[in-house]
Amino acid sequence: xxxxxxxxxxxxxxxxxxxxxxxxxxxxxxxxxxxxxxxxxxxxxxxxxxxxxxxxxxxxxxxxxxxxxxxxxxxxxxxxxxxxxxxxxxxxxxxxxxxxxxxxxxxxxxxxxxxxxxxxxxxxxxxxxxxxxxxxxxxxxxxxxxxxxxxxxxxxxxxxxxxxxxxxxxxxxxxxxxxxxxxxxxxxxxxxxxxx
Numbered sequence: 001x002x003x004x005x006x007x008x009x010x011x012x013x014x015x016x017x018x019x020x021x022x023x024x025x026x027x028x029x030x031x032x033x034x035x036x037x038x039x040x041x042x043x044x045x046x047x048x049x050x051x052x053x054x055x056x057x058x059x060x061x062x063x064x065x066x067x068x069x070x071x072x073x074x075x076x077x078x079x080x081x082x083x084x085x086x087x088x089x090x091x092x093x094x095x096x097x098x099x100x101x102x103x104x105x106x107x108x109x110x111x112x113x114x115x116x117x118x119x120x121x122x123x124x125x126x127x128x129x130x131x132x133x134x135x136x137x138x139x140x141x142x143x144x145x146x147x148x149x150x151x152x153x154x155x156x157x158x159x160x161x162x163x164x165x166x167x168x169x170x171x172x173x174x175x176x177x178x179x180x181x182x183x184x185x186x187x188x189x190x191x192x193x194x195x196x
Contacts, residue, residue, distance in 0.1 A: 034067030034192055039076035041066055041193075044085045044111075044176060044185065050092055052084040055193055064190030072194050087136055088115045088179050098140040100172075105142035107172040107187075110152065112137055117155040118177040122148065123162060133177075145169050152182035 041058055042065045043049035049058035054074030058066060070078040080096055087093035093113065100107055110120045110130040120130035120141075129150060133139040144167075151162040152175050161182035165173065172187040 035069040037070045037078040038067040038192075039070045039073060039078055040081045040189075041068060041073075041076065042081075042083055042190075044083055044174075047086075049084065052092070052094060053082065057193055058084065063185050064188045066190045066193045068193040083111050083138065083174070085111070085113055085176070087113055093136045095136060095138045097138045100140075102142040104169065106145055106167040106169065107140055107142050108150070109138055109140040109172070109174045109187075111174055111176045114154070114160065114177040114179050118152055118160065119155075120175055121151050121153055123151040123153075123159075124149070130175075143167065145171075150175070152177050 039053075041052060041055055042063055043052065043058040044063045052058055053076045054072070055066075055068055065081060068076070070076045076082060079099075081100070083095045083097060085093055085095075095111055097109055097111075108120060108130060110118065110133045112118050112133045112135055115135065117132050117134055119128050119132050121128050129143065130139050130141050132155065147164075147166040149162055149164050152160040154160065160177050161175075161184075163175070163182075163184050165184075167173070174185040174187055176183045176185060
């Protein structure tokens with residue numbers, strides 16, 4: 001009696017083809033890792049993003065940081081975080097953010113797009129968490145996780161906004177001061193721009 005191997009071979013081929021397509025589908029769940037010389041850029045306005053540092057497609061995912069090879073930009077430096085936005089004068093502003101040093105803490109960044117020097121304070125204690133931050137610049141401070149109220153205020157003590165936050169390890173927040181108030185953004189990352 002002859003051995004029947006054809007159906008087994010066909011079944012094995014179908015199974016391997018299905019497994020290959022499942023594996024390919026699983027790999028599409030993960031973005032490519034950032035390039036080795038990645039700079040991180042974000043646009044924090046609801047309007048479409050202009051070309052920033054030679055990068056034309058920053059507006060894809062709202063206010064997320066997008067890794068991009070520094071070599072593909074017009075002057076970005078590897079490892080540096082940049083925020084682009086509309087300044088108080090209506091012009092596009094590019095702000096280089098402070099270096100991220102201690103990853104075991106929560107990083108609080110204050111981006112100033114207002115018309116005055118601002119700071120981030122504990123309002124009940126009148127303690128500056130992030131000190132005086134000049135117009136069109138950013139300052140930051142790493143803090144321990146805690147539940148607290150933080151307030152963005154101008155140099156003359158005018159409140160631009162208060163925020164109750166429960167800080168968690170590994171979480172980074174950006175407070176954005178504008179002439180008419182302040183916003184809070186939880187930092188997140190989008191897709192790598194221009195490939196890896």
